Amino acid sequence: MEKDKVELVAIGGSAGSLEALLEILPALKPDFPVPLVLVLHRKSTTDTILTNLLQSRSSFRVREIEEKEPLRPGTLHIVPPDYHVLIEEDRTFSLDDSEKVNYSRPSIDVVFQSAAKVYQSGLVCVLLSGANADGTEGFRQVQELGGTTIAQSPESAEVGYMPGQAIAANTAGKIMNNKEIIAYLNAITR
Amino acid sequence: MERSISNEELELLLNDVLEVHGYDFTDYSRASIHRRVNRLLMLDSFPSFAELRFRVRNDAAYLKRFVEEITVNVTEMFRDPDAYRAIKELVFPQLFSKPFIRVWHAGCSTGEEVYSMAILLHEAGLLHKSLIYATDINPEVLERARAGIFPLSQMKQYSENYIAAGGTEDFSSYYTARYDKVIFNENLRKRMVFATHNLVSDSSFNEFQLILCRNVMIYFDKNLQNNVLHLFDASLEKLGYLALGAKETIKFSGIIPKYKQLEKHKIWRKIK
Numbered sequence: 001m002e003k004d005k006v007e008l009v010a011i012g013g014s015a016g017s018l019e020a021l022l023e024i025l026p027a028l029k030p031d032f033p034v035p036l037v038l039v040l041h042r043k044s045t046t047d048t049i050l051t052n053l054l055q056s057r058s059s060f061r062v063r064e065i066e067e068k069e070p071l072r073p074g075t076l077h078i079v080p081p082d083y084h085v086l087i088e089e090d091r092t093f094s095l096d097d098s099e100k101v102n103y104s105r106p107s108i109d110v111v112f113q114s115a116a117k118v119y120q121s122g123l124v125c126v127l128l129s130g131a132n133a134d135g136t137e138g139f140r141q142v143q144e145l146g147g148t149t150i151a152q153s154p155e156s157a158e159v160g161y162m163p164g165q166a167i168a169a170n171t172a173g174k175i176m177n178n179k180e181i182i183a184y185l186n187a188i189t190r
Numbered sequence: 191m192e193r194s195i196s197n198e199e200l201e202l203l204l205n206d207v208l209e210v211h212g213y214d215f216t217d218y219s220r221a222s223i224h225r226r227v228n229r230l231l232m233l234d235s236f237p238s239f240a241e242l243r244f245r246v247r248n249d250a251a252y253l254k255r256f257v258e259e260i261t262v263n264v265t266e267m268f269r270d271p272d273a274y275r276a277i278k279e280l281v282f283p284q285l286f287s288k289p290f291i292r293v294w295h296a297g298c299s300t301g302e303e304v305y306s307m308a309i310l311l312h313e314a315g316l317l318h319k320s321l322i323y324a325t326d327i328n329p330e331v332l333e334r335a336r337a338g339i340f341p342l343s344q345m346k347q348y349s350e351n352y353i354a355a356g357g358t359e360d361f362s363s364y365y366t367a368r369y370d371k372v373i374f375n376e377n378l379r380k381r382m383v384f385a386t387h388n389l390v391s392d393s394s395f396n397e398f399q400l401i402l403c404r405n406v407m408i409y410f411d412k413n414l415q416n417n418v419l420h421l422f423d424a425s426l427e428k429l430g431y432l433a434l435g436a437k438e439t440i441k442f443s444g445i446i447p448k449y450k451q452l453e454k455h456k457i458w459r460k461i462k
């Protein structure tokens with residue numbers, strides 16, 4: 001079954017996605033078997049508030065990404081504000097402060113595309129609430145390389161536009177509400 | 191991104207650039223340089239990889255563009271104000287007694303960082319005995335840095351950064367506005383030396399009390415980062431300081447035992 005070889009979960013969110021994360025993350029297994037990467041559009045401050053908030057609600061480790069840090073199972077790696085994040089073949093992170101993509105840095109597309117190249121069919125991407133079209137192109141590449149794409153159902157999202165864009169472009173393989181997303185992610189095994 | 195080249199094609203291209211032109215990008219972060227090359231392929235509408243390769247091999251003017259576009263030149267004044275505040279509060283007090291202060295900005299891009307440092311040194315009463323070396327691989331950005339002319343539209347943001355960094359004067363007293371540009375004061379520029387320097391292939395050229403290399407090594411792979419950190423180590427006097435970008439670390443390099451981090455800041459002091 002496809003779930004048997006999942007090696008990375010990447011989650012992208014924008015406006016209104018914090019609510020979803022605060023429901024999803026606390027419900028995930030504490031010994032989550034693969035690394036998680038979270039890319040959120042947010043104000044470009046070097047605050048640690050988000051990391052601390054999510055850490056207080058999660059039972060696994062939550063860390064803001066540093067240059068060349070390795071991806072670790074059971075860790076939620078948060079993309080820092082004002083940088084794009086790329087994943088190298090040796091499964092470490094590289095930061096990049098090049099042009100914004102979809103008016104955003106970090107951009108969800110950049111993370112999804114880069115993760116897809118390295119993890120191919122071992123990648124699961126989740127696109128949450130937002131008012132922007134980021135993530136749709138990333139989804140396209142994830143699908144082309146055999147990965148799984150899940151859009152939060154627009155009716156259940158705070159702001160349905162972003163997952164709705166991916167659905168309209170036919171790049172969302174699955175459409176789920178938060179409960180279904182939780183069940184799907186918790187079924188991932190090593 | 192529509193068009194893209196394979197890993198093998200990237201390899202060929204980077205080898206050409208090295209063999210034909212002497213620029214070594216082979217140890218840059220693969221994920222990042224791959225993206226940059228794909229972007230260029232699209233920007234300049236090359237129908238295929240072969241055309242791009244031919245152009246890079248045979249057209250010296252195009253190579254100049256290649257270097258300019260492959261590297262990322264994003265920068266701003268007082269970027270990460272907290273880092274400047276830390277330099278002002280924790281590093282400057284250790285420099286007061288020095289007869290002469292040498293600072294190196296490696297990968298200074300268009301120079302916003304260099305003018306920021308000059309302003310802080312000025313306010314600490316240290317600028318008159320300081321010399322700031324500002325280097326980059328890309329001669330085009332150095333030209334702009336040397337001119338000290340920046341868009342007026344950015345001054346509001348820079349002024350906020352300046353205040354957050356602990357600046358004490360009226361920021362607008364450091365420049366003269368003309369139309370939509372500003373030019374920074376000559377007395378700041380007098381203490382700066384601009385030169386091309388390639389961190390991959392050029393060696394150490396002086397001994398410094400403070401080296402800043404921010405958001406440059408993020409484009410390098412781990413080995414190259416390690417080599418460059420050794421180059422900095424060889425260019426720092428004992429008890430000198432090394433400042434990196436907000437998300438960078440020396441943790442994965444061989445120089446770490448000789449350095450002590452200043453609290454949580456991305457500043458390390460050479461203690462051995």
Ligand SMILES: C[S@@+](CC[C@H](N)C(=O)[O-])C[C@H]1O[C@@H](n2cnc3c(N)ncnc32)[C@H](O)[C@@H]1O
Pocket residue numbers: 097261262263264265266269296297298299300303325326327328331387388389390403404405406409435
């Ligand atoms: C993103 S900018 C950083 C500017 C500034 N230090 C800052 O943090 O705002 C990166 C700079 O590194 C320069 N660079 C890239 N490779 C280099 C090399 N091998 N040697 C010297 N400079 C290099 C680029 O030309 C570019 O200007």
